[in-house]
Amino acid sequence: MKQVTIEYALRTTWQLITNMYNEKAMQYDSTMTMGFTLLSIDAEGTPSTALGPKMGMEPTSLSRILNTMEKRGYIVRRPNPNDGRGVLICLTEQGKEKRELSKKTVLDFNNSILNHVDEYKMKHFFEVIDIIKIKVEKDELVNIK
Numbered sequence: 030m031k032q033v034t035i036e037y038a039l040r041t042t043w044q045l046i047t048n049m050y051n052e053k054a055m056q057y058d059s060t061m062t063m064g065f066t067l068l069s070i071d072a073e074g075t076p077s078t079a080l081g082p083k084m085g086m087e088p089t090s091l092s093r094i095l096n097t098m099e100k101r102g103y104i105v106r107r108p109n110p111n112d113g114r115g116v117l118i119c120l121t122e123q124g125k126e127k128r129e130l131s132k133k134t135v136l137d138f139n140n141s142i143l144n145h146v147d148e149y150k151m152k153h154f155f156e157v158i159d160i161i162k163i164k165v166e167k168d169e170l171v172n173i174k
Contacts, residue, residue: 035161039161046138047061049138050064050134050138053134054131054134057127057130058101059127059130059131062094063094063097063098063103063127064127064130064131064134064135065084065131066080066084066091066094066095066098067098067103067120067124067127067128067131068128068131068132068135069083069084070104070118070119070120070124070128072120073119074107074109074117074118074119074120075117075118076109076112076115076116076117076118077095077106077115077116077117077118078115080095080118095118098124101123102121102123102124103120103121103123103124103127104118104119104120104121104124105119105121106118106119107119
């Protein structure tokens with residue numbers, strides 16, 4: 030291709046970021062997906078049914094991650110007091126420690142980028158990302174000519 034497409038730039042950049050986060054997470058017996066899951070669980074617990082949509086994950090994939098995290102002692106499942114049929118995913122003390130490591134890693138990456146890109150460019154970056162998300166969510170890309 031003579032021209033790099035938006036999709037290609039997004040995909041290759043995300044792959045590099047994923048690899049970077051996974052390498053960092055391996056140092057702490059974790060994965061990028063586990064870190065993302067830890068960051069998505071509220072301090073008082075998150076209903077299991079809300080976690081998948083919050084993260085944009087399919088239930089089967091999320092279930093595997095949660096099972097692994099539970100075996101490692103990062104989370105516990107508790108009955109949801111607001112819904113007798115539901116389950117809350119709660120962080121253990123070890124999970125809270127891993128969550129802080131994940132948070133620090135994400136903030137370090139974010140700050141590293143912000144130190145190299147001026148505010149004006151970042152504003153436009155987020156404007157473009159928002160447009161892409163809106164187009165994809167509304168499935169308007171099918172009709173683009």
